[in-house]
Amino acid sequence: MGLTERINKTDKLSYYEGQIPIEYVYTYGLGLEKFFRAIKDQGKFLASTCKECGVTYLPARSFCERCLVKIEGTTAVPGTGTVYSYTTVHLNMDESPKKEPALVALIDMDGTDCRFLHYLTGVKADKVKVGMKVKPALKAKKDRKGHIEDIVGFQPS
Amino acid sequence: MAYQKVAIVGAGITKFVRRAQETGKELAFQASKMALDSCGMTIDDIESVSLGTAPDAFDGVHMKGEYLSDGSGGWRKPYMRQFVGGGTGVFAPIHGWLHVASGMFDTCLVVCSEKMSSCYPHPQGAFKTIFDHTTEQALDPTLIWIFALEMNRFMSTYGITKEEIAQVSVKNKKNAMDHPAAQLPMEITVDDVMNSETLAWPVNRLDISPASDGAAAIVLASEHASKRITDKPVWIDGVGWNLDTAYWATRDLSYPRYVEKAARMAYDMAGVVEPKREIEIAEPYDPFDYKELHHMEGLQLADRGKAVEMLLDGVTQRDGDRPMCPSGGALGVGNPIAATGLMKVIEIFLQLRGEAGKRQVPGSPRCGLAQAWGDLMQVGTVVVLRR
Ligand SMILES: [Zn+2]
Numbered sequence: 001m002g003l004t005e006r007i008n009k010t011d012k013l014s015y016y017e018g019q020i021p022i023e024y025v026y027t028y029g030l031g032l033e034k035f036f037r038a039i040k041d042q043g044k045f046l047a048s049t050c051k052e053c054g055v056t057y058l059p060a061r062s063f064c065e066r067c068l069v070k071i072e073g074t075t076a077v078p079g080t081g082t083v084y085s086y087t088t089v090h091l092n093m094d095e096s097p098k099k100e101p102a103l104v105a106l107i108d109m110d111g112t113d114c115r116f117l118h119y120l121t122g123v124k125a126d127k128v129k130v131g132m133k134v135k136p137a138l139k140a141k142k143d144r145k146g147h148i149e150d151i152v153g154f155q156p157s
Numbered sequence: 158m159a160y161q162k163v164a165i166v167g168a169g170i171t172k173f174v175r176r177a178q179e180t181g182k183e184l185a186f187q188a189s190k191m192a193l194d195s196c197g198m199t200i201d202d203i204e205s206v207s208l209g210t211a212p213d214a215f216d217g218v219h220m221k222g223e224y225l226s227d228g229s230g231g232w233r234k235p236y237m238r239q240f241v242g243g244g245t246g247v248f249a250p251i252h253g254w255l256h257v258a259s260g261m262f263d264t265c266l267v268v269c270s271e272k273m274s275s276c277y278p279h280p281q282g283a284f285k286t287i288f289d290h291t292t293e294q295a296l297d298p299t300l301i302w303i304f305a306l307e308m309n310r311f312m313s314t315y316g317i318t319k320e321e322i323a324q325v326s327v328k329n330k331k332n333a334m335d336h337p338a339a340q341l342p343m344e345i346t347v348d349d350v351m352n353s354e355t356l357a358w359p360v361n362r363l364d365i366s367p368a369s370d371g372a373a374a375i376v377l378a379s380e381h382a383s384k385r386i387t388d389k390p391v392w393i394d395g396v397g398w399n400l401d402t403a404y405w406a407t408r409d410l411s412y413p414r415y416v417e418k419a420a421r422m423a424y425d426m427a428g429v430v431e432p433k434r435e436i437e438i439a440e441p442y443d444p445f446d447y448k449e450l451h452h453m454e455g456l457q458l459a460d461r462g463k464a465v466e467m468l469l470d471g472v473t474q475r476d477g478d479r480p481m482c483p484s485g486g487a488l489g490v491g492n493p494i495a496a497t498g499l500m501k502v503i504e505i506f507l508q509l510r511g512e513a514g515k516r517q518v519p520g521s522p523r524c525g526l527a528q529a530w531g532d533l534m535q536v537g538t539v540v541v542l543r544r
Binding site: 017018019020024026028029032036059065084085086087088089090091092093094095101104105106113114115116117118119125130147148149 | 299309355356358404406407410
């Protein structure tokens with residue numbers, strides 16, 4: 001689990017190299033398809049509510065994991081929220097240092113029972129607080145592709 | 158109870174290292190052989206095998222159960238592979254317990270082997286695929302994001318400081334100085350932890366466990382079979398496991414409810430009514446220093462937000478009233494994912510037998526537990542042991 005040391009010294013041991021030659025094509029599925037189309041076309045956040053237990057999921061899901069029943073329909077929520085926790089990330093995936101530490105947060109999304117994982121933008125690390133209100137920053141409509149990166153991040157509201 | 162009683166009768170563990178020359182199979186073989194030798198048994202005495210090993214992606218071998226079966230003594234035997242990420246090392250002995258407790262078998266060899274170093278340049282690439290491919294992977298998350306967000310929420314909720322949490326790392330790495338298998342034994346100070354590189358605030362390099370290669374194994378036996386093997390059986394009196402939602406971002410990150418549910422299942426089975434009084438020694442899972450405190454609370458060994466007080470009062474030191482991670486834990490002994498949890502089970506086994514050598518805690522404890530945690534950080538696995 002420790003993600004700290006890069007392995008560079010293989011010179012003392014005999015070894016050989018290998019790869020897995022695969023790429024993946026993921027469908028969004030029944031729930032996320034609606035969510036990402038609404039982000040792309042309307043800049044809206046679609047949630048879905050389970051009629052059995054009343055839990056509201058964001059992004060919209062097609063079934064409830066608690067009740068194991070189908071969820072029909074979606075409702076738009078504002079996309080605003082509250083910072084639940086945050087971190088400043090100093091390293092890239094390959095352990096090289098980032099030029100600027102990245103701000104990442106979990107956001108309690110208004111009108112839902114879910115949180116979003118995303119970047120914080122337009123704010124300095126020393127100004128971020130748990131409990132801070134934030135709103136989404138979307139790319140311009142022409143640049144949106146129906147992808148999680150259509151949301152640039154969340155910024156103080 | 159309708160179960161056969163199940164005892165641990167033998168144990169073996171390899172040294173945990175950053176890069177082993179041995180393959181995962183060879184590490185499994187070494188631990189298996191040591192466990193069998195420790196109780197005077199051979200593979201012919203074993204009726205079933207439970208193997209634990211974590212992601213196939215570590216090895217790039219998409220049938221890791223079969224891949225490790227020869228080293229684990231699985232040849233022509235009822236053989237099962239278990240996998241719940243970091244929780245695997247306690248989940249595999251739980252499965253071994255099921256094999257014997259059910260009455261299907263009288264002996265079971267439980268083996269956990271992990272070789273993380275084959276992943277190049279780092280196992281982080283494999284960990285990326287545990288995140289949701291549509292909503293999370295594009296953000297380029299690493300595992301440390303989760304722990305940084307959880308640690309910050311834990312600190313914010315209870316007003317705990319980084320300096321306080323760092324004392325877990327100081328304690329465990331020092332405990333590991335007495336563990337012959339340890340990869341990162343060291344005497345460090347809180348300042349050393351605070352001054353080590355920031356990976357993702359509030360997580361510094363010395364707050365976390367290393368990537369490791371290593372293996373561990375135990376031998377399980379039914380009550381009547383155990384009588385022929387040892388006069389010092391250690392009984393698995395309770396087992397518990399529980400899974401929370403895979404939407405990790407949506408969970409309460411200040412409190413591990415899945416650990417509570419797993420612990421309560423194990424306590425009910427073992428007849429433990431007051432865990433704080435009855436569990437005399439424990440090995441909570443500690444891949445990060447704050448997780449030892451977080452897990453003590455989930456295990457009902459401390460009230461919420463109060464585990465840190467036990468730490469600061471010295472209660473959780475090896476010579477304290479409630480030793481936590483006397484082995485040195487994942488932070489000190491190392492963290493070859495699946496093998497780590499079984500290393501913890503072995504530590505409690507040795508401590509209850511009074512065979513932990515320089516690591517032996519005072520007071521001849523009779524009841525202890527080992528716990529692990531994993532999957533997308535939402536599975537809890539617990540065993541309660543008694544002599
Ligand atoms: Zn429901």
